[in-house]
Amino acid sequence: MTAESERRTEIMDAVERLLARGGVNAVTMRAVAAEADVSLRLVQYYGSTKDQLLGATLDRLADKSVERWQARTRRQRECASPRDIVESFFDEALPTDRESRGFHRVGVSLEGLAITDPDVAGRAYQKHLKELADHLTGLLQSDDRSAPAARLLAWEVMGLAHGLGTLLMTGQLSEPEARTLITNYLERLGPQLCL
Template identity: 45%
Template structure:
């Protein structure tokens, strides 16, 4: 009886190989042949699951986003309940900082993809910004609820603050990736901003 193939597992194995190559050498160094070698597969087998490098790279982004969301959910589940809006947002944005090997790989691949997409029409055609858009909508909803339920007079706009926070977090994440500052310093900067945002006296 022929061995049954788990296609989902094979796709995941190929994607993980891409992430390892990208994390070690940069996304510009990723080729279908390099991914095949890292995965221990033939090039034809990789191309059976992913027709083009752009398709493979987009699949990798989707998987990394799912893993990032799972890490965030796990962080949230470990917190004492009920979770305050500020702690919820802090936990949410902590995933935007490359503080360990997994989150570093995620941010390195995503940032590299965004840079390559600026000059590669095939990559730019992929809807890779939907992930960040989804995060921004989710963060906006949390901030809006916190603003509406606060006894303090909060004059800030939830959508504007959500964009501001995500931009700050991603900028700090990039500064960690390039060695401008450490993860702890970036986390302190982020917390300081949130302390001002949620200051009950504001």
């Protein structure tokens, strides 16, 4: 890693920590400089506006999240039934530890941007959702499940995972309750997932 890319990584790490703690409002060029312990000029050099910085950081976060989940499904490959795939998607998506809670907080902040004032960060969020849906659709497609049917199922799973994340984060639902709920859901989905 060159000194430049190392510096860039440090700055994006700082943006990520600010986002995870306080959402989009906590990210200002000055706060990033303080958090990364570098000068304001340097932050401006790597991302000339807050939107660009947010967009780049989200792209990296989204890649990390998809990669983490792909690594998990690769490990399970030999026994990866559609049910395993969907189950591991929920495992990965639910905000049950510090990292995934931070990621959910970031997601909601960016969702807020995406649906009120679509800009760089908003578009990055939409790109992230699309990539996730494409990937999940590919995994769920089979001889017996057409691409459109697989896509509808992928959206359903993504939608439910997102909504449950919110119920968990706002303290409506406990983690054990979420697990029971998902087991019930998967059982109902069972006959379809055997295809």
